[in-house]
Amino acid sequence: MSNRFEKISRFKDSSFKIFGMFCTFFGLAMLAIFISSIFNEGISRISWDFITSYPSRNPAKAGILSALAGTLWIIVITALAAIPIGIGAAIYLEEFSKKSRLGKIIEINITNLAGVPSIIYGLLGLEIFGRMMGMGGSILAGSFTLALLILPIIIVATREAIKAVPSSLREASYALGASKWQTVKSTVIPSASSGIITGIIIAISRAIGGAAPLIVVGALAYVPFVPTSPTSEFTVLPIQIFNWVSRPQAAFLVNASAGIIILLGITFLLNAAAVYLRIKRSVKY
Amino acid sequence: MKIKSLIAILAIGTTLFASCGAPKSDENTGTSDKLKGEVKIDGSSTVYPISEAVAEEFRTVQPDVKVTVGLSGTGGGFKKFSRGETDINNASRHIKEAEGKSCEENNIHYLELEVAYDGLSVVVNPANDWVKDITVAELKKMWEPEAQGKITKWSQIRAGWPDTEFHLYGAGTESGTYDYFTEAVVGESHKSRGDYTASEDDNILVQGVAGDKNALGFFGFAYYEENKEKLKLVPVNDEDETNGAGAILPSVETVKNKTYSPLSRGLYVYVNSVAVDRPEVNEFVKFYLDNAGALTREVGFIPMSDEEYAAQKKKYEEFMSTHVKK
Numbered sequence: 001m002s003n004r005f006e007k008i009s010r011f012k013d014s015s016f017k018i019f020g021m022f023c024t025f026f027g028l029a030m031l032a033i034f035i036s037s038i039f040n041e042g043i044s045r046i047s048w049d050f051i052t053s054y055p056s057r058n059p060a061k062a063g064i065l066s067a068l069a070g071t072l073w074i075i076v077i078t079a080l081a082a083i084p085i086g087i088g089a090a091i092y093l094e095e096f097s098k099k100s101r102l103g104k105i106i107e108i109n110i111t112n113l114a115g116v117p118s119i120i121y122g123l124l125g126l127e128i129f130g131r132m133m134g135m136g137g138s139i140l141a142g143s144f145t146l147a148l149l150i151l152p153i154i155i156v157a158t159r160e161a162i163k164a165v166p167s168s169l170r171e172a173s174y175a176l177g178a179s180k181w182q183t184v185k186s187t188v189i190p191s192a193s194s195g196i197i198t199g200i201i202i203a204i205s206r207a208i209g210g211a212a213p214l215i216v217v218g219a220l221a222y223v224p225f226v227p228t229s230p231t232s233e234f235t236v237l238p239i240q241i242f243n244w245v246s247r248p249q250a251a252f253l254v255n256a257s258a259g260i261i262i263l264l265g266i267t268f269l270l271n272a273a274a275v276y277l278r279i280k281r282s283v284k285y
Numbered sequence: 286m287k288i289k290s291l292i293a294i295l296a297i298g299t300t301l302f303a304s305c306g307a308p309k310s311d312e313n314t315g316t317s318d319k320l321k322g323e324v325k326i327d328g329s330s331t332v333y334p335i336s337e338a339v340a341e342e343f344r345t346v347q348p349d350v351k352v353t354v355g356l357s358g359t360g361g362g363f364k365k366f367s368r369g370e371t372d373i374n375n376a377s378r379h380i381k382e383a384e385g386k387s388c389e390e391n392n393i394h395y396l397e398l399e400v401a402y403d404g405l406s407v408v409v410n411p412a413n414d415w416v417k418d419i420t421v422a423e424l425k426k427m428w429e430p431e432a433q434g435k436i437t438k439w440s441q442i443r444a445g446w447p448d449t450e451f452h453l454y455g456a457g458t459e460s461g462t463y464d465y466f467t468e469a470v471v472g473e474s475h476k477s478r479g480d481y482t483a484s485e486d487d488n489i490l491v492q493g494v495a496g497d498k499n500a501l502g503f504f505g506f507a508y509y510e511e512n513k514e515k516l517k518l519v520p521v522n523d524e525d526e527t528n529g530a531g532a533i534l535p536s537v538e539t540v541k542n543k544t545y546s547p548l549s550r551g552l553y554v555y556v557n558s559v560a561v562d563r564p565e566v567n568e569f570v571k572f573y574l575d576n577a578g579a580l581t582r583e584v585g586f587i588p589m590s591d592e593e594y595a596a597q598k599k600k601y602e603e604f605m606s607t608h609v610k611k
Contacts, residue, residue: 057338057584136370137355215356218365220327222337222354224344233325233353243356246486247334248507248585253488 035264042257050258054224055240059251062244064259066223070139070234071208071266073227077143078150078207083200085147086154093155094162095184114152121149122216130217137218140230145217146210150203157199161192194278201274205267211238237263320347322565327355328362328375329461330485331505332552334584335401336375339573342580346572350565359461360384363555369393372560373570376553377403377461394558396604398597400573401581401588404506404535405466405548408516412498415439415446418520418532421547424470427453427501433478439499453481454493454502460485466503469547491515503548506535507585523547540587552586556601558608567605574598 053063093110097103125145135141165188173183189196214236221243223235237259244256326336333356340352357365359376366374367387380388380397388395407424409416416439423442426432439446456462458475463483468474484490487504494500495515509518520532529544539545554573560566574597578588589597 054341055337056341057334057580218355218357218370220353220355221333222340222352224340224353225351239356243330243333246330246488248487248505248511250511 038257038260038264041254042259042261045254045258046261050255051262055222059244059249059255062252062255064237064240064262066226067235067237067240067259068262069226070219070223070236071263073139073230073234074143074146074214074236075204075208075266077139077230078146079200079204081144082147082150082154082203082207086151086200086203087158087196089151090155090158090162091184091189094159095180095188110152110155114156118149118210119212119216121145122213124148125213125217135231137220137233138231139227139234142214142217142219142234142236143230145213146207149210149213150207153203153206154199157202158192158196161195161199162188164195165191190281194281197277197281198274201270205270208263208267208270209238211236211242215239237266319349320565320568321349322563323351323353324373324560324566324569325353325355325371326373326375326554327357327365327371328373328555329359329377329552330356331359331377331403331460331462332375332400332554335552335577335581335586336373336554336573338580338584339569339576342576343569343572347565347568350569352569358459360459366395366555366557367391367393369557369559372557372563372566374555376555377550378464379553380555394608395555396558396601396608398554398556398570398574398601399551399589399593400554400577400597401552401586402540403550403552403586404540404545405462405469405503405550406506406509406535407501407503407519407521407548408494408509409501409519410494410496410498411515411517413500413517416501416517416519418522420522420524420532421470422524424521425472427451428455428467428477428481429471430476430478433480449499452493452497452500453478454490454500455481455483456487456490456504457483457485462505465550466548469550505585506540506587509535510585521545521548537582537587541590558604561605561608570601571598574601 050063051068052065053061054065055067056062093103093106097106122145125141125148129135129141129144130137133141135144169187169191170183173187178186218233219239220233220235221239223233227234241256241259241263244252244259247253324340326340333354336354340354343350343352354375355362355371359374359378362371362374362376363380363384364387365371367384368391376397380395407419426436426442436442437450438448439451440448442451455477456466463477464474467477471477482490482493484493487508490502490504491508491512494502495512501519509516518534520534522532523546525546528546529539533539533545535545535548540549543549554570556566556570561570574594578591578594581588588594
């Protein structure tokens with residue numbers, strides 16, 4: 001009898017293991033197929049000219065200069081806007097606010113906000129930043145919209161990182177006579193920093209890929225100049241890629257692949273930076 | 286510490302970035318006066334390639350005028366246009382009554398200029414050997430709202446066609462292309478059956494039809510032209526002998542001389558009367574009408590005749606001399 005049960009549970013064990021392996025490899029295989037086909041099609045199109053040319057009706061002459069510049073502007077200003085607010089909110093919620101019913105409601109709402117479709121943020125940004133605050137279709141309006149989009153992600157990630165700091169560290173700090181702010185500043189944040197950085201990078205990676213909210217806010221597609229200030233009009237890589245993908249001429253699809261490779265490159269660099277910082281700063285207890 | 290250095294890096298990045306955007310004046314054209322300023326265009330993604338091409342060429346004449354083109358769609362573009370946020374709106378259909386009204390409310394007068402034609406092409410899979418031509422009435426039978434769930438097989442459309450299900454592919458309901466097709470085929474704009482594969486990206490429709498023996502789809506002529514080997518073009522018969530007898534295939538010729546009917550459509554730009562008083566916008570609109578003919582074929586659309594462009598230009602000049610100046 002017991003032998004049979006053992007066999008069954010062993011079978012269950014091994015079949016779940018196989019299922020898990022299948023799931024893992026399925027995702028990886030899809031990613032590999034996608035990346036290899038993109039690289040196959042686009043890598044030969046990447047050249048200095050491609051990076052330093054403006055968009056054109058002629059696919060062989062078209063480039064991504066204005067889109068790349070727009071994307072870098074957007075990353076920088078979105079990060080400047082979202083990181084301090086996100087971390088500040090997370091510290092308050094985790095360390096200072098009382099665990100009341102209101103706190104609970106705020107917590108649930110922030111988690112829900114992380115799942116709101118990005119186009120909704122686009123509409124919000126258009127109304128508030130674009131129209132009410134008169135920013136129009138500028139880089140600022142786009143960046144602030146994306147900052148709203150990624151705030152919940154930063155807040156949730158930072159809170160998780162702060163929660164993971166053992167309370168023994170805080171207690172030790174208090175025992176030395178440190179105030180609450182001193183404890184947060186010198187003990188909690190440094191120990192949580194690797195988790196916080198990971199959250200920030202994931203959030204910014206999401207912002208980089210956003211085309212829909214920016215189109216709603218008023219980002220353009222054909223921009224024959226590099227934006228020189230945050231109030232300038234702009235376009236970004238995902239919009240340029242989206243535009244090329246929907247064109248009838250096959251040569252534009254090659255351009256789109258090349259654009260995707262550049263975009264992937266930027267995200268990859270950001271992720272590499274995150275991994276490096278995490279390894280450098282991770283603390284073992 | 287860490288946060289400070291992060292902010293420092295970001296700040297340095299910003300300044301570096303701002304400094305590399307110094308304007309470069311390379312073109313030396315030697316034409317009349319150099320204009321400055323900007324021309325803001327938004328609207329239809331169908332018309333976008335034409336406006337992009339014109340903007341690109343305009344840069345060689347007036348390098349200091351910043352012409353930008355957006356992709357908000359015809360309707361989204363008209364929303365901005367009616368608030369005076371853009372100077373020119375690309376449109377793949379005429380302005381709607383409600384859109385015209387909101388322009389009026391904001392004191393915006395406008396002029397419609399036709400800039401090119403497109404032939405909405407009806408296509409099937411190359412393996413489809415039974416559809417040799419189709420009438421508008423048959424298309425209506427396939428696409429009208431009442432067909433949903435009832436008309437599902439080829440044999441229901443024409444006797445002799447096989448007793449298998451057909452699959453429809455067409456533009457998404459938000460696009461001007463959808464509005465035009467439904468108006469021309471069903472008889473009422475924005476009304477059709479809902480159970481078809483819809484995409485705003487015509488390349489996806491091309492793939493759908495190319496991979497499905499029982500498919501029938503419609504999209505812009507350029508998408509057929511670039512994928513000829515994967516698709517079979519279907520001649521359309523409007524059963525009206527006055528504009529060409531029998532079923533007619535879309536081509537540069539038949540779209541231009543309007544015998545490919547009713548699926549030939551015009552593409553438009555709408556200009557704002559306040560904006561055209563700015564010399565750079567005025568110059569750009571004139572340049573547009575002078576050069577659209579040569580550029581449209583290059584980006585896949587069908588140019589109008591020279592006389593028609595001249596007529597549009599005359600219409601524009603009249604508008605310039607009569608509209609109310611602010």
